[in-house]
Amino acid sequence: xxxxxxxxxxxxxxxxxxxxxxxLVRFELLHExxxxxxxxxxxxxxxxxxxxxxxxxxVGTVGSVKGVGPDDLVNLDAQIILGNTYHLMLxxxxxxxxxxxxxxxxxxxxxxxxxxxxxxxxxxxxEKRKITEEGAAFQxxxxxxxxxxxxxxxxxxxxxxxxxxxxxxxxxxxSMSERSYLEKSxxxxxxxxxxxxxxxxxxxxxxxxxxxxxxHEDLRKRHAEEVCAVxxxxxxLGGYSVGEVPEAMHAGVAYSAPLLPRDKPRYLMGVGxxxxxxxxxxxxxxxxxxxxxxxxxxxxxxxxxxxxLTIRNAAFAxxxxxxxxxxxxxxxxxxxxxxxxxxxxxxxxxxxRLNTLHNLHYFLGxxxxxxxxxxxxxxxxxxxxxxxxxxxxxxxxxxxx
Amino acid sequence: xxxxxxxxxxxxxxxxxxxxxxxLVRFELLHExxxxxxxxxxxxxxxxxxxxxxxxxxVGTVGSVKGVGPDDLVNLDAQIILGNTYHLMLxxxxxxxxxxxxxxxxxxxxxxxxxxxxxxxxxxxxEKRKITEEGAAFQxxxxxxxxxxxxxxxxxxxxxxxxxxxxxxxxxxxSMSERSYLEKSxxxxxxxxxxxxxxxxxxxxxxxxxxxxxxHEDLRKRHAEEVCAVxxxxxxLGGYSVGEVPEAMHAGVAYSAPLLPRDKPRYLMGVGxxxxxxxxxxxxxxxxxxxxxxxxxxxxxxxxxxxxLTIRNAAFAxxxxxxxxxxxxxxxxxxxxxxxxxxxxxxxxxxxRLNTLHNLHYFLGxxxxxxxxxxxxxxxxxxxxxxxxxxxxxxxxxxxx
Numbered sequence: 001x002x003x004x005x006x007x008x009x010x011x012x013x014x015x016x017x018x019x020x021x022x023x024l025v026r027f028e029l030l031h032e033x034x035x036x037x038x039x040x041x042x043x044x045x046x047x048x049x050x051x052x053x054x055x056x057x058x059v060g061t062v063g064s065v066k067g068v069g070p071d072d073l074v075n076l077d078a079q080i081i082l083g084n085t086y087h088l089m090l091x092x093x094x095x096x097x098x099x100x101x102x103x104x105x106x107x108x109x110x111x112x113x114x115x116x117x118x119x120x121x122x123x124x125x126x127e128k129r130k131i132t133e134e135g136a137a138f139q140x141x142x143x144x145x146x147x148x149x150x151x152x153x154x155x156x157x158x159x160x161x162x163x164x165x166x167x168x169x170x171x172x173x174x175s176m177s178e179r180s181y182l183e184k185s186x187x188x189x190x191x192x193x194x195x196x197x198x199x200x201x202x203x204x205x206x207x208x209x210x211x212x213x214x215x216h217e218d219l220r221k222r223h224a225e226e227v228c229a230v231x232x233x234x235x236x237l238g239g240y241s242v243g244e245v246p247e248a249m250h251a252g253v254a255y256s257a258p259l260l261p262r263d264k265p266r267y268l269m270g271v272g273x274x275x276x277x278x279x280x281x282x283x284x285x286x287x288x289x290x291x292x293x294x295x296x297x298x299x300x301x302x303x304x305x306x307x308x309l310t311i312r313n314a315a316f317a318x319x320x321x322x323x324x325x326x327x328x329x330x331x332x333x334x335x336x337x338x339x340x341x342x343x344x345x346x347x348x349x350x351x352x353r354l355n356t357l358h359n360l361h362y363f364l365g366x367x368x369x370x371x372x373x374x375x376x377x378x379x380x381x382x383x384x385x386x387x388x389x390x391x392x393x394x395x396x397x398x399x400x401x
Numbered sequence: 402x403x404x405x406x407x408x409x410x411x412x413x414x415x416x417x418x419x420x421x422x423x424x425l426v427r428f429e430l431l432h433e434x435x436x437x438x439x440x441x442x443x444x445x446x447x448x449x450x451x452x453x454x455x456x457x458x459x460v461g462t463v464g465s466v467k468g469v470g471p472d473d474l475v476n477l478d479a480q481i482i483l484g485n486t487y488h489l490m491l492x493x494x495x496x497x498x499x500x501x502x503x504x505x506x507x508x509x510x511x512x513x514x515x516x517x518x519x520x521x522x523x524x525x526x527x528e529k530r531k532i533t534e535e536g537a538a539f540q541x542x543x544x545x546x547x548x549x550x551x552x553x554x555x556x557x558x559x560x561x562x563x564x565x566x567x568x569x570x571x572x573x574x575x576s577m578s579e580r581s582y583l584e585k586s587x588x589x590x591x592x593x594x595x596x597x598x599x600x601x602x603x604x605x606x607x608x609x610x611x612x613x614x615x616x617h618e619d620l621r622k623r624h625a626e627e628v629c630a631v632x633x634x635x636x637x638l639g640g641y642s643v644g645e646v647p648e649a650m651h652a653g654v655a656y657s658a659p660l661l662p663r664d665k666p667r668y669l670m671g672v673g674x675x676x677x678x679x680x681x682x683x684x685x686x687x688x689x690x691x692x693x694x695x696x697x698x699x700x701x702x703x704x705x706x707x708x709x710l711t712i713r714n715a716a717f718a719x720x721x722x723x724x725x726x727x728x729x730x731x732x733x734x735x736x737x738x739x740x741x742x743x744x745x746x747x748x749x750x751x752x753x754r755l756n757t758l759h760n761l762h763y764f765l766g767x768x769x770x771x772x773x774x775x776x777x778x779x780x781x782x783x784x785x786x787x788x789x790x791x792x793x794x795x796x797x798x799x800x801x802x
Contacts (some may be wrong), residue, residue: 062743064751069733092718092743100721108735217547317493320501330472334509338501342493343465348466352750 023047023165023322025233027055027265033373035380037253038258038284041371044080044234044238044265046164047106047113047204051079053265053286054374056277056367057114058294058360062087063097063107066294067356070109075330080112080164082289085157086121089147090140094160102162107202108321114165114289117154117343120172120238120270131171131195133188159205166205167236167269168196170212175243182214190226197230208234208267211260215244215252224259236261236267237285241276250279257284274303274366275390281370292365297355303362307393309337312357316341329361330354424448426565426607426634428687429667434774436781439659439685442772445481445635445666447513447565448605449505452480453685454666455775457678457768458515459695459761463488464498467695468757471510476731477761481513481565483690486558487522489735490548491541493759495561503563515566518555518597518611521573521639521671532572534589536557552596561608567606567668568637569597571613577578583615591627598631607634612661615640616653625660636661637668638686642677651680660684675704676791682771683784694764698756701745704763708794709765710738712756717742730762731755 001384026045044051058065058073060081065073073081075227083103100106104113122129122136129138135150154169169353170189173182191207202222213219215338230236237256241251253268257280260266267287268280268309293303300311305332309316311323322332322338331340343351373382422707425445434440443454457468458697459474461482467472484504491493501507505514523530523537530539535736536551540592552570559567571590574583578607594610601608610628616618629636638657642773654669658681668688678689701712710717712724723733724741732741732755744752774783 056663062747062749064742064747064749067750069751069754070735071733091747092739096719096739096743099719100737105735106740292537318497318500334471336501336507337495338493339464339507339509342463342497346463346465346492348463348465349468349469349750353470353754 001081014074025265027053027234029263029264031201031372031375033379034377037379037383037384038283038375039281039370039372039379040286042265042286044112045113046206048110049302051112052369052393054277054281054370055079055287056363057082057289058363059084059289059291060107060109061291062091063103065356065360067158067298067352068360070107072353072357073360074111076357076364078111078360078364080114081109081164081338082114083107083113083115083161084121085115085118085161087321088115088143088161089118089157090145092125095159095204098160098162100204102160104162109206112165113163115158115161115163115167116269117158117167117169118149119154119167119169122151123148123172126174135169138173151192152199155196155199155207159201159203162282163205165234166200166207167211168193168207170238172212172239173214175214177214179216179219182212182216182219185222186212186219186226187375188289190223193227193230197232206233208232208236208265210236210238210269211256212239214239215248215256219253220252220256221259224256228259228261232264233254233267234267234287236269236287238269240268241271241290246273246276249276250283253280253285254283260284274363275387277363277366278370278386281374282379293359294356297359298352300351301353302354303359306392307397311337311340311344313341325364327358327361327365329358331358331361406575414574414647422655426666428454428664430634431662432776432789435778438683438780438784440682440771440780440784441685441687442775443687445513445687447480447481447607449511449513452513453476453772455678455682455768455771456480456688457764458483458688458690459764460485460690460692461493461508461510462692464504466757466761468699468753469695469761471508473754473758474510474761475512475608476720477758479512479761479765481515482510484508484514484516484562484793485522486519486555486562488563489516491543491546491548493513495558497754499561499563505563509719514564515565516559516562516564516568517670518559518568518570519531520555520568520570523550524573524781526700527575532589534592536570537572545741552593552729553600556597556600556602556608559587560604564606564637567601567608567730569608569610571611571639573613573640573643574615574648576615576640578615580617580620583613585726587613587620587624587627594628594631596682598633609633609637609666609797611637611639611670612657613640614657616649617655618656621657622660625657627662631660633665635666637670639670641669642672642691647674647677649670650677651684654681654686655684661685675764676788678764678767679771679784679787682775683780692758695757698760699753701752701756703756704760708791710797712738712741712745714742724759725763728762728766729761732762 028043031041042053061084122138151169158166171185173185208231211224213223265286268285302309305326316337319337373379429444432442432756445452523539555570572586574586610633612625614624666687669686703710706727717738720738
């Protein structure tokens with residue numbers, strides 16, 4: 001998974017370089033795949049440097065990508081990470097982060113960063129939140145304290161955090177919502193987008209709009225038109241991977257992604273598995289984020305070129321091989337499955353870091369392979385072979401149970 | 402704390418270099434302090450390279466120095482780490498470690514390593530163990546399974562693990578034991594030492610003897626004579642820091658350390674605080690190990706040039722300064738007290754690693770300063786000033802409560 005020099009430890013004395021160059025993000029469309037897919041090779045220019053797309057963004061929920069440090073992320077060549085507005089507004093609070101010089105400075109990350117709007121997490125608190133035209137009232141999952149998030153407040157918080165890319169405050173309705181509810185929700189999300197745009201300071205953070213509409217093509221089309229009528233530096237697809245089967249999500253993205261402007265970055269929020277990434281790149285998506293690689297790592301589920309591997313499996317107790325013999329990450333270069341299984345069984349903190357390093361290396365390496373395949377106009381074959389291999393591996397795995 | 406280049410990330414592609422050069426460890430006495438102390442500057446030559454003494458050894462209980470990876474330890478310039486026979490024999494079991502090529506290979510550490518005999522942990526299981534002339538029967542703290550550890554078995558396990566330095570199987574009686582019990586225990590420990598020596602293969606692991614005797618000078622003297630009558634590559638003082646006040650321990654070590662041969666390394670087991678280290682170096686000790694820096698780190702207690710700091714303290718919530726402005730570790734170069742407090746409060750895994758990196762850097766840096774002060778014949782002043790500063794800081798800290 002060559003493009004990255006992941007795992008080799010470079011010095012990370014990059015503190016103090018977290019100043020922001022002026023201007024908004026700008027997308028450069030470098031190449032469109034000529035092998036029959038809609039895949040694109042691009043570059044997102046940000047105040048903290050460029051991001052090569054298609055890209056996967058590791059999620060740094062509460063100001064830390066769980067299990068690893070910024071030094072590890074630099075060694076993995078992570079180009080951009082994500083922070084969660086909902087989590088950060090509650091703890092430590094955006095005012096404190098602002099006083100400490102912003103999120104980049106606070107977490108010691110001088111590469112690009114994106115924050116979500118807080119909407120998704122708030123709307124996931126189904127018991128503890130109430131939506132009105134004004135915004136969303138909710139109770140903190142930490143201490144039950146009452147909060148009120150509006151489009152204006154979300155933008156204010158995100159601008160205080162100071163990420164390079166910030167997201168519009170939208171409602172992400174449950175995937176099985178009634179059509180009548182979806183229609184009302186879309187109208188409100190559009191009104192909220194206009195309020196976000198009005199609140200947006202345009203100084204160092206670039207606002208992306210979010211298209212909702214569930215699995216209804218006509219609603220997606222209508223909402224894409226409304227959202228893309230606002231000239232923004234980028235656009236996202238929300239409301240996918242929220243309970244529907246993967247095939248439905250893939251079909252939805254195949255329809256929706258081309259509705260977004262060709263010359264702007266397209267971000268598919270909260271997706272996904274390796275097959276999801278490859279398939280949605282094929283449909284023209286440029287940016288992804290998901291907790292999958294980091295969360296799975298902490299549960300001992302590792303992604304490899306030979307399929308998924310559950311490290312606690314007794315079969316690995318005396319297995320001297322690395323997790324993935326084809327992998328060049330720090331974990332695979334230095335440790336056996338037997339050792340990783342032992343660390344995991346013993347509850348050692350190091351297990352979390354080594355597993356997370358490996359899974360992130362897999363996801364970031366996959367995206368590097370994806371970028372190369374697009375640049376070389378062979379993405380259709382790459383995607384087809386990747387899916388076939390994944391299917392065969394999954395069948396093998398299921399048989400093995 | 403200069404001598405170390407700690408925290409800068411050097412590549413750690415050192416796998417495959419874990420082969421062992423033949424021969425036992427050899428101590429080279431480089432210099433004796435000329436400022437009126439018994440401090441010594443030395444070098445322990447081992448099959449995995451030299452160790453500059455006096456040295457502090459981080460403890461890698463179950464095959465991992467808790468909270469950090471071998472890459473971190475190399476970056477911190479840790480010269481030697483310790484593994485616990487008791488923990489490793491139970492999980493994953495020494496046979497498995499042996500099959501995986503030994504402990505160095507298993508944990509991916511190609512620098513020197515020392516294992517204890519398992520005795521200390523077994524004798525700490527006061528409810529679940531029984532001592533006879535043959536050895537110690539005990540039940541695992543993990544699953545209650547019954548085990549029997551003898552001098553021969555301890556040596557066998559340690560040789561299978563394959564550390565550079567292995568320790569004799571001794572009894573470490575409670576500090577408040579009756580004198581009559583201590584005398585019987587010492588006799589048995591001496592007989593056990595002879596059994597260890599007989600079982601010892603002398604191939605790649607070097608056996609150190611252990612002198613016990615509690616706080617009784619005459620018993621220490623008698624036992625030191627018995628133990629040092631056996632020609633071994635090194636000798637240790639056991640049974641200190643097991644409940645007695647620091648002053649009693651310091652007085653005991655002042656008496657006992659000079660009883661050990663001048664031309665062999667002297668290892669004080671399970672010690673200690675920064676003041677303990679400086680004071681016992683003054684009395685002629687060369688090697689130390691303790692879980693203090695790593696365990697305190699996981700509890701948020703950080704050692705600094707200005708005294709101890711409890712990172713969860715509300716006073717640090719908006720403190721943009723590093724933990725220790727005089728420290729050059731990765732943590733202090735990149736993160737504020739505010740961020741570390743946030744990570745700790747949020748229960749982030751990264752808190753454990755960053756705190757541990759800092760505390761180990763402090764302990765290893767202190768020993769580098771100690772070595773320099775000895776080499777420059779100013780150790781008496783160094784130790785006096787260090788203790789005075791620590792006393793003042795502790796008084797300040799107590800007032801501040």
